[in-house]
Amino acid sequence: MNQQFGIGIDFGTTNSVVCFYDDSxxxxxxxxxxxxxxxxxxxxxxxxxxxxxxxxxxxxMRSYSGTEGHHFQASIKRQLGKDYEEFIFGRxxxxxxxxxxxxxxxxxxxxxxxxxLEFTHAVxxxxxxxxxxxxxxxxxxADNAGIFIRSFIHEPFAAIVGYLSRSKSLERIDTLSDKTxxxxxxxxxxxxxxxxxxxxxxxxELAIGGVNDRSGDxxxxxxxxxxxxxxxxxxxxxxxxxxxVAGDKGRILTECERTKIALSELxxxxxxxxxxxxxxERRYDVDxxxxxxxxxxxxxxxxxxxxxxxxxxxxxxxxxxxAIDQVLLIGGTSRMPYVRDRLREMFSHRITEIxxxxxxxxxxxxxxxxxxxxxxxxxxxxxxxxDDSLYPVFEEGSLAVPDLCKKTLSFxxxxxxxxxxxxxxKDRSNEYRSSKPALKNILTIPVSPELxxxxxxxxxxxxFWLDSDxxxxxxxxxxxxRVGNSHEIYDLCYGLRLFNSDME
Amino acid sequence: xxxxxxxKSNLILDHPDYRPVHRYLPGDLVKKxxxxxxxxxIIESELTKRQIFELEQNLICIICDMPCAGTCEx
Numbered sequence: 283m284n285q286q287f288g289i290g291i292d293f294g295t296t297n298s299v300v301c302f303y304d305d306s307x308x309x310x311x312x313x314x315x316x317x318x319x320x321x322x323x324x325x326x327x328x329x330x331x332x333x334x335x336x337x338x339x340x341x342x343m344r345s346y347s348g349t350e351g352h353h354f355q356a357s358i359k360r361q362l363g364k365d366y367e368e369f370i371f372g373r374x375x376x377x378x379x380x381x382x383x384x385x386x387x388x389x390x391x392x393x394x395x396x397x398x399l400e401f402t403h404a405v406x407x408x409x410x411x412x413x414x415x416x417x418x419x420x421x422x423x424a425d426n427a428g429i430f431i432r433s434f435i436h437e438p439f440a441a442i443v444g445y446l447s448r449s450k451s452l453e454r455i456d457t458l459s460d461k462t463x464x465x466x467x468x469x470x471x472x473x474x475x476x477x478x479x480x481x482x483x484x485x486x487e488l489a490i491g492g493v494n495d496r497s498g499d500x501x502x503x504x505x506x507x508x509x510x511x512x513x514x515x516x517x518x519x520x521x522x523x524x525x526x527v528a529g530d531k532g533r534i535l536t537e538c539e540r541t542k543i544a545l546s547e548l549x550x551x552x553x554x555x556x557x558x559x560x561x562x563e564r565r566y567d568v569d570x571x572x573x574x575x576x577x578x579x580x581x582x583x584x585x586x587x588x589x590x591x592x593x594x595x596x597x598x599x600x601x602x603x604x605a606i607d608q609v610l611l612i613g614g615t616s617r618m619p620y621v622r623d624r625l626r627e628m629f630s631h632r633i634t635e636i637x638x639x640x641x642x643x644x645x646x647x648x649x650x651x652x653x654x655x656x657x658x659x660x661x662x663x664x665x666x667x668x669d670d671s672l673y674p675v676f677e678e679g680s681l682a683v684p685d686l687c688k689k690t691l692s693f694x695x696x697x698x699x700x701x702x703x704x705x706x707x708k709d710r711s712n713e714y715r716s717s718k719p720a721l722k723n724i725l726t727i728p729v730s731p732e733l734x735x736x737x738x739x740x741x742x743x744x745x746f747w748l749d750s751d752x753x754x755x756x757x758x759x760x761x762x763x764r765v766g767n768s769h770e771i772y773d774l775c776y777g778l779r780l781f782n783s784d785m786e
Numbered sequence: 787x788x789x790x791x792x793x794k795s796n797l798i799l800d801h802p803d804y805r806p807v808h809r810y811l812p813g814d815l816v817k818k819x820x821x822x823x824x825x826x827x828i829i830e831s832e833l834t835k836r837q838i839f840e841l842e843q844n845l846i847c848i849i850c851d852m853p854c855a856g857t858c859e860x
Contacts, residue, residue: 667795667797668795695797696797706793737819742797
């Protein structure tokens with residue numbers, strides 16, 4: 283029987299990586315394609331052959347996108363949790379079915395590279411603002427591919443573990459105590475920021491932040507608009523009369539992405555796409571030169587917003603930029619010279635260049651799985667009471683174990699005149715008082731607006747439980763009402779206690 | 787967008803540490819449902835300072851006939 287192993291999966295918008303932790307040599311190994319991560323592009327063909335995933339699919343997208351008999355699906359991760367469906371050769375395919383193809387490919391590739399191993403489960407990394415629906419879609423996708431997700435972990439957090447593991451610092455984590463690390467992970471789909479602190483043998487997320495949909499893919503679209511507008515001007519045609527079919531758009535975006543990457547090294551590059559768009563039956567090529575300063579102008583607003591996100595995450599963590607000891611830059615968009623320059627203005631020499639940054643997140647996930655690091659609540663999740671005090675539901679430091687973390691609390695509504703009880707949920711840290719309590723949600727629970735005589739305080743019962751997707755579910759109902767209200771809290775900070783004894 | 791409007795919780799735990807419940811009610815609501823507790827002779831022992839303040843904010847002004855919290859004088 284083959285050895286049973288867990289894997290770490292970094293399922294990315296642009297690229298995906300699988301790693302496993304080889305305990306015999308205390309190192310994570312990534313399953314790569316000629317030293318590069320697998321592309322998250324899926325290539326469907328009309329002949330019914332098995333969908334293909336990976337770098338070959340991305341290469342073929344450049345040639346065949348928009349051609350009959352070929353369907354390419356890129357950046358599918360962005361659609362998770364949005365009830366997205368795609369028509370592929372006349373068949374409606376759900377988002378999680380499409381993403382399953384990537385998981386299936388990743389598993390098969392890992393098994394091809396290591397046929398002596400059997401991969402039974404995984405720790406899968408997620409962006410910090412991946413909500414409950416997106417996580418459930420992701421779990422379904424992995425399930426379809428025969429991968430059981432043991433746990434999710436935030437991508438930047440996994441990156442820290444991966445980085446410490448690779449630099450052999452995990453074994454002597456105590457020596458890093460009190461170090462504060464900022465992870466800036468800007469990829470194709472999301473910007474994820476985490477401020478974390480090493481405390482003894484623990485790593486704790488002090489604050490998380492970020493944005494969706496203003497990342498690498500968005501930049502590609504902006505570059506495309508820039509190149510097309512120049513091309514229209516050159517050909518003296520109006521953009522209103524132009525027609526670009528979906529397949530051609532895919533080709534243009536692929537070329538724009540290539541140019542964007544090239545401009546990290548070069549001072550200028552050419553965007554060349556044959557027969558990119560049409561106007562009254564005539565097809566036009568795009569052949570435009572773009573230089574780095576033009577690219578900087580295109581992305582300037584989004585980079586400014588990213589810097590604001592960093593500042594607000596630091597503020598929520600109660601940490602000044604000077605208190606950050608190390609900045610880890612992860613993700614393709616972070617490689618853009620303009621992004622690096624802006625971060626260097628803030629953190630100067632503390633920015634760490636990570637070799638093979640593409641695999642660091644999956645490496646961290648593999649370490650977390652192999653060494654059984656169990657996340658704990660880094661901040662107490664509290665209910666604000668009518669006297670403004672905070673009552674902890676799940677205490678800071680307590681293990682975040684699904685099914686075990688559950689509680690039912692009973693409240694009296696102190697003012698029912700508006701017909702609603704306001705359950706205000708905040709998280710706070712006693713350990714780091716400099717980080718202020720943060721509002722997580724206000725759940726309004728219907729109550730009776732009547733003031734009966736004699737007066738009876740309205741009772742409200744609220745259930746809290748942590749599910750296997752690391753989401754705290756909150757469900758409240760008043761005793762006099764038939765319906766209540768519920769909410770999912772997914773943007774919580776976690777910590778990891780590193781079991782040093784296992785590392786020796 | 788920043789706002790000065792603070793949303794206040796209207797829940798208190800059903801627990802002996804949080805009794806009597808009427809001490810967590812807004813002052814004006816206490817007056818409505820427990821009028822006997824706002825009697826000037828016992829109000830300071832029955833209500834918290836905050837409730838008394840809230841109650842005063844909601845008293846009908848004899849000058850403007852509104853709950854003006856003293857602002858009409860200026």
